Amino acid sequence: MKKKVAIVFRLYAQVLLLYILSEIGNFIVEISRLPLPGNLVGMLLLFLLLITKMIPLHWVSEGSSLLLKHLSLFFIPVAVGLMSYKDLFLHQGWIFFLCILLSLWIGMYATGKVSQTIALKQEDNVKENLKSGEQRYG
Amino acid sequence: MDKFVTLYTLAVTIGIYLWSVHLSKKYSSPLTNPVFLSTLLIIFILVLSHIPYAEYQGTKEVLTFFLGPATVGIAVPLYQQRKVLYQNLIPSFAGILVGSVVCMLTTILTLKGLHLSSEVVRSMSVKTITTPIAMEVAGIIHGDKVLAAIFVVLTGMLGAMTGPSIMNRMKIYHPLSRGLALGTQAHGIGTARAASEGELQVAIAGVAMGVNGIFVSILVPSIVVWMIN
Numbered sequence: 001m002k003k004k005v006a007i008v009f010r011l012y013a014q015v016l017l018l019y020i021l022s023e024i025g026n027f028i029v030e031i032s033r034l035p036l037p038g039n040l041v042g043m044l045l046l047f048l049l050l051i052t053k054m055i056p057l058h059w060v061s062e063g064s065s066l067l068l069k070h071l072s073l074f075f076i077p078v079a080v081g082l083m084s085y086k087d088l089f090l091h092q093g094w095i096f097f098l099c100i101l102l103s104l105w106i107g108m109y110a111t112g113k114v115s116q117t118i119a120l121k122q123e124d125n126v127k128e129n130l131k132s133g134e135q136r137y138g
Numbered sequence: 139m140d141k142f143v144t145l146y147t148l149a150v151t152i153g154i155y156l157w158s159v160h161l162s163k164k165y166s167s168p169l170t171n172p173v174f175l176s177t178l179l180i181i182f183i184l185v186l187s188h189i190p191y192a193e194y195q196g197t198k199e200v201l202t203f204f205l206g207p208a209t210v211g212i213a214v215p216l217y218q219q220r221k222v223l224y225q226n227l228i229p230s231f232a233g234i235l236v237g238s239v240v241c242m243l244t245t246i247l248t249l250k251g252l253h254l255s256s257e258v259v260r261s262m263s264v265k266t267i268t269t270p271i272a273m274e275v276a277g278i279i280h281g282d283k284v285l286a287a288i289f290v291v292l293t294g295m296l297g298a299m300t301g302p303s304i305m306n307r308m309k310i311y312h313p314l315s316r317g318l319a320l321g322t323q324a325h326g327i328g329t330a331r332a333a334s335e336g337e338l339q340v341a342i343a344g345v346a347m348g349v350n351g352i353f354v355s356i357l358v359p360s361i362v363v364w365m366i367n
Contacts, residue, residue: 111237
């Protein structure tokens with residue numbers, strides 16, 4: 001029982017820390033007038049703090065993995081908002097779907113093909129280097 | 139009374155979500171995608187219980203509150219997988235950047251070609267980035283925040299539902315590329331889907347979601363000014 005309370009408390013503290021960082025991000029955006037979302041600045045800030053070891057990973061890792069595991073849940077209420085745009089979607093919904101699917105598939109093809117081609121080429125180079133190394137030194 | 143409605147809808151939302159996650163693990167299919175299935179069932183229940191969306195706001199506020207800290211939390215997988223990212227820096231960044239720009243241009247051109255209102259075009263131009271960032275950026279480029287969020291979720295849902303099989307057809311088999319494509323084009327929902335493909339895929343999808351969020355936030359204001367005005 002004591003252990004469980006400790007876990008809940010730790011998760012609470014970690015999520016609170018992540019929340020404070022997103023608020024700091026919002027504050028930075030407000031004073032600097034950067035055209036960037038505050039939570040994104042908060043994310044970059046945390047990444048910097050982790051790289052420079054100013055925040056140890058175990059201070060945020062459990063809270064973050066809990067939130068990311070249930071990321072889908074936090075989107076659902078937004079999606080339910082569809083019901084208040086009923087008319088718009090009844091009239092133009094098929095266009096939206098068409099456009100989303102089209103750009104999604106083209107985008108996936110672009111991301112996938114470009115990265116796959118370069119990654120395979122890099123791996124080939126590594127193999128060739130190994131092979132020529134073997135011939136030279138083997 | 140309001141508090142009672144919020145408590146009721148919150149319980150319904152979380153309950154249905156947990157059940158649909160359980161179902162999606164048991165029967166993996168595009169139709170059991172947790173966001174898709176939960177949204178459908180919740181709308182059905184709200185309509186049956188005569189609760190308008192305005193009274194669902196309490197639940198929405200409680201749950202969307204977590205999107206802020208969750209976005210910051212993406213820094214953790216980004217940090218943990220930084221070595222994979224450093225090793226694949228060039229293919230990853232090239233893939234995310236090209237995919238991101240191509241997708242934005244396709245979206246804006248298609249909608250403009252079909253003569254949709256500038257507000258719809260603006261709101262949809264941010265559809266590949268994760269909801270909390272998308273809502274902020276939509277505000278910056280004068281789109282409709284709520285509509286943008288709906289497009290984002292629809293995109294993620296369709297991406298997670300169709301992505302893996304479409305990539306099979308397109309002969310995109312490299313785990314790095316599959317993770318990148320899911321994260322870049324279908325943000326958090328795609329990342330959740332990538333988790334069922336493997337550890338590398340989900341890590342790189344998380345990275346792609348974050349990096350794509352940065353790219354789009356920086357690029358979209360000037361692309362919108364250039365193409366719409």
